[in-house]
Amino acid sequence: MMEKPKEQCAVVGIHSSSPSRTSSHIYYALRALQHRGQESAGIAIQARKIKCIKDLGLVGEVFHESNLKKLRGKIGIGHNYYSIKLSKPENAQPHVIETASGRMALGHNGIITNSGALKRRMDRKGHEYNLGSEEETIAFMLSDEMAYGLSFAEAMKQVVPELKGSYAMTFLHDGKVYGLRDPHAIKPLCIGKFDGGHIIASENVAIDVLDGELIRDVRPGELVELTNDGFKSHQLVEGKRKAHCFFEYLYFARGDAVLDGKWVYQIRRRIGALLHELYPVKADVVTPVPDSGRTYALGFSEASGIPLAEGLMKNRYIARTFIMPDQRSRTVSVREKVNPVVPVVKGKRVVLVDDSIVRGTTMRRIITVMRHVGATEVHVRIGCPPIIAPCYLGIDMTTRDQFVANQKTVEDICKDLGADSLGYNTIEGVVETIGQRRNELCLGCITGRYPVRIPKEMHRFQKKLLDFHFKED
Ligand code: SF4
Known part of the structure; x- marks a missing residue:
């Protein structure tokens, strides 16, 4: 998973x-x-x-x-x-x-x-x-x-x-x-x-x-x-033409990296602020999904004036998730990795910020747990636009049917997650905050258009994608 x-x-x-x-x-x-x-x-x-x-x-x-x-x-x-x-x-x-x-x-x-x-x-x-x-x-x-x-x-x-x-x-x-x-x-x-x-x-x-x-x-x-x-x-x-992977700036690279002249930390912080501009909300606390949502949450908090607090704590010593034999044990495994800090979320309207959603499984469980410990509202803000297409260029996102955004509207995803509201960054927002021209980035997994031709043989990894039509950007 x-x-x-x-x-x-x-x-x-x-x-x-x-x-x-x-x-x-x-x-x-x-x-x-x-x-x-x-x-x-x-x-x-x-x-x-x-x-x-x-x-x-x-x-x-x-x-x-x-x-x-x-x-x-x-x-x-x-x-x-x-x-x-x-x-x-x-x-x-x-x-x-x-x-x-x-x-x-x-x-x-x-x-x-x-x-x-x-x-x-x-x-x-x-x-x-x-x-x-x-x-x-x-x-x-x-x-x-x-x-x-x-x-x-x-x-x-x-x-x-x-x-x-x-x-x-x-x-x-x-x-x-x-x-x-x-x-x-x-x-x-x-x-x-x-x-x-x-x-x-x-x-x-x-x-x-x-x-x-x-x-x-x-x-x-x-x-x-x-x-x-x-x-x-x-x-x-x-x-x-250059086609830097935009996901490097949003998630893969370390927060203290500088890629092709751009500080990753600053980009993530600006995206957080942009998420507030795009989707303002009345709330009591901004909390990141650790660790990937931290800098985005900081940017959201600074721009909105809503205090930032660590509403989720990560167990740093759980490196890999095992696939558990039944649903109950899978739910336990999420709380084993991230657990709510009750005084931060109890009785509060929470803005929960992360970099991206792939399947939505973990986010759904986090929201359920937050409500369970007393959060009155949970508003989700995501730094990456909806992921709709596979990556053929070296990232582990290989089949189209794994993306929640590929099958549902944002409204439906919000309902499915059990959130009070959901706001994704836009493609324009990503391009603007990274500060490269659109045609200098690979945006394949959020547009379905790739900077290089993907020959048919790549289907060896994507058997469920035989109806996918490749386009060159
Ligand atoms: S499709 Fe392009 S932007 Fe998306 S993860 Fe792969 S290389 Fe990065």
Whole structure:
């Protein structure tokens, strides 16, 4: 049962002057990016050879002092994974792949939407797959190009136009570390420096944790190569149009991240204020659904003058929700994760604020519990417009029938949730508060229009969507 959409991965690449510290730098960077993937973690380091340690679990569960010590070398990449398929140790990344042009390690955040066709091409050329993964396909394509004598960057220039979809990747090959961002820059990727080296990472929080400094975001269609004294830029293709995932700003990225020059915290706070402008309400208290609704609730409270208070408390130690065998135990599991603070909500008209609603199941239960402990009214305000379409670009929202907003009107959803009123942000509101032009954002899951073509083979994940008509924006 999915309660919130899940980001697939985090990537990190580091060039450090100290071979003994590279793996620990990557470890801390991955911990800072743990919110982007909690199923597995991995680090690959290159000294003479590429060595990789990876496993299922959180970064702090997979790595400890003794195995980090085994990973010595000046360059390395790291990866946190959340799988939209089955959790299997072999799906953990970085993938280390043997090719005719040498050993390569890859970490990937995103989805190659034409991977089936590309794999068939590589199969015909006789490449032998271990996992059948997209990352192996990319490695084989690069290897084929390098076999003609091209450098890694030149080979990548040939490969990038063939790859459709979203990708922020890091690579280790032949003693060098690289970061690549797709021509639409759908997934975030930035470059920073720290005392003794340079870093490429999904979010600047991985740079901050090393007391480093953000230099800039990787440009659409740019390959960055970290060097001894900085980095080299290879602009492989001119980006056609930017299409940053709007959901990064609203939910996936950490609240202290800055994405493509925009502070996530400020955007969420402005959305909270906008929700008050769009849907004012007489109430006694504004309360966030923790933790995702916090900054929105702050913005709503500041704009409305209604006091902000923590009406729900989250148990921080329940990391994953299990599917319970019966309805009663499922209800218990919601109160196990978030529980009302009775003095805050009893006898009060409450504005309950969150970032998004997918199924509506959790929100319905929270409202029921709030009423049970004495809230007289519950008004729901949501920072994201109604989610109506799947994400084909690397977020765990894969079937259309899971979205409550796809089947019902806002009025019906409000009734279904048991709320006194419900107000969603608008698409215009999202675009305006993010401060990018509409055609510089991917809004696929709230419009049904995607920045890249989604070939039919993607239906392998979306069997219930065969009647869905893809449109290109
Ligand atoms: S479809 Fe939605 S979640 Fe997926 S990349 Fe686009 S905006 Fe992000």
